[in-house]
Amino acid sequence: MYVCLCKGVTDRDVQTAIKAGARNLRDLSVQLGIARDCGQCARVSKQLLREAQPHTASPIRVWIPAAGGSAPAASA
Numbered sequence: 001m002y003v004c005l006c007k008g009v010t011d012r013d014v015q016t017a018i019k020a021g022a023r024n025l026r027d028l029s030v031q032l033g034i035a036r037d038c039g040q041c042a043r044v045s046k047q048l049l050r051e052a053q054p055h056t057a058s059p060i061r062v063w064i065p066a067a068g069g070s071a072p073a074a075s076a
């Protein structure tokens with residue numbers, strides 16, 4: 001499937017670039033020319049990045065107070 005019609009880049013091209021080390025849209029833009037013209041391919045490219053790198057998502061931080069504990073002090 002074509003991801004970027006402007007540059008003729010396919011999903012396989014994107015997946016190959018990701019396997020070779022591309023970690024974000026900027027990397028894909030540099031390596032493949034993604035999102036340099038009309039930008040319509042950016043959303044699909046980001047989706048392919050997320051699918052290929054699910055372990056790199058930002059961690060969710062949750063504070064669970066201990067029984068009888070208080071909120072952590074605010075840092076300046």
Ligand code: FES
Nearest residue numbers: 004006037038041
């Ligand atoms: S479709 Fe990728 S820049 Fe236009």
